[in-house]
Amino acid sequence: MMDIKSDKQHTYWNPYLGGFLLGLILIMTFFLTGRGLGASGAAKAIVTQTVHTVAPTHAENNAYYADQFLGGKVPISNWLVFEVIGVVAGAFISGSLSGRVFFRVQHSPKITARKRLWFALLGGALFGFGAQFAKGCTSGAALSGMTVLSLGGYIAMLSIFGGAFLFAYFFRKLWL
């Protein structure tokens, strides 16, 4: 299950080509729909839908949940949920073409897979929590915001990457 050697076969694209194509995708998305790309919003939709289904009154009493289903809106029918389903499929196609699709845990040889998984859970929780304050993550707030020259987008980019550089030293043993 864990085949770290095959991860070393780097057949990734030139980053500038990837960035250029990603830029074209952003242009098309804005041109067609008027909105940008995102990711964390899909998690928000899943959480809200689940809470609303399990405890409807509780959800209606919380302004943060209620905002997403007021006026008959269905949280899980959010644009980003469909987009994220597409992302899974797109990544699967790309990975399949390069022989990168198989179950494993990727981690530094100096830490155990178990430790990697716990820190992935912790990092995800922090990211999901922080993205709510900013109303978006690296793709929705920073990248899409920067595309339309939005001040909020630039602040998001500087804070996310600034924060990561600030804290990177303390977690170097997870990666180096």
Next chain:
Amino acid sequence: MGPLIPEILSDQWNNIIAIITGMAFGFVLESSGFSSSRKLVGVFYGYDFAVLRVFFTAAITASIGLLFMDYFGWIDMAALDGLPARVWPIVVGGLIMGLGFVTGGFCPGTCITAIGIGKLDGFMFFGGIILGVFVFSEMFPLFENFYNSSNLGDVTVPEFFNINPYWFTVGISIIAIVAFYAVMLIQKRIKSVEY
């Protein structure tokens, strides 16, 4: 002319476009190596700058493209969704996200691509996101005032500093090119990491 939805294409197309867009997004991210946490965090330790290169190139390409389309009258850039500048909530949220980045090794979009190729750490990261969103939502009444504070509105950087948007984008492009050159020099001096 643009955005095409809902004026030219009907609203029903929105979800279809979402899936197709997502597939293109996921394909490009995965092909650029963004499904690998060890490649992503390389930017914070100086051994792999793919994140900076891809991210900056994408932002500049898209900004320049949209500015041209706006100039030609194909799209009204002011009508596009921006991120309202709620300064302090974004800064606090961004710093927490930065901490999440160096501990978890992904951001939400990249963890989805990792899930697409079977990485269990990607699944765990996504589970974490769900947990983080749930905790925030439940605690929302505590944060509500802060959440809505210091809002400068949906303003662009050129508007805020009262500069020309074209020259601003030229400036950002020059900064990016200098950064691309600088990280090339830095990477040569840093011990490479096998992953």
